[in-house]
Amino acid sequence: xxxxxxxxxxxxxxxxxxxxxxxxxxxxxxxxxxxxxxxxxxxxxxxxxxxxxxxxxxxxxxxxxxxxxxxxxxxxxxxxxxxxxxxxxxxxxxxxxxxxxxxxxxxxxxxxx
Numbered sequence: 001x002x003x004x005x006x007x008x009x010x011x012x013x014x015x016x017x018x019x020x021x022x023x024x025x026x027x028x029x030x031x032x033x034x035x036x037x038x039x040x041x042x043x044x045x046x047x048x049x050x051x052x053x054x055x056x057x058x059x060x061x062x063x064x065x066x067x068x069x070x071x072x073x074x075x076x077x078x079x080x081x082x083x084x085x086x087x088x089x090x091x092x093x094x095x096x097x098x099x100x101x102x103x104x105x106x107x108x109x110x111x112x113x
Contacts, residue, residue: 028043
């Protein structure tokens with residue numbers, strides 16, 4: 001496991017989750033009356049991206065209740081850690097399936113000095 005990549009990915013996912021949530025809250029107008037225009041494709045895409053990034057946060061709030069105020073943003077830290085773990089596992093599995101071509105080339109006697 002690459003600790004630097006794990007920390008960077010977890011920080012970036014945490015910040016991306018907070019940014020997506022704030023963009024959803026402040027970036028798009030509320031639909032208060034039926035005569036308001038329908039949500040755009042961009043709004044739907046942003047909602048889907050925010051849900052994919054923050055599903056661990058949503059699970060935590062369902063299990064333990066939603067915190068009030070700024071404590072909600074602290075819940076994006078476990079979301080970042082979970083996504084960093086998923087990325088590390090995918091890279092580890094991918095690396096295990098593909099053998100190193102250089103080592104097989106050297107074992108055949110064709111490589112080296």
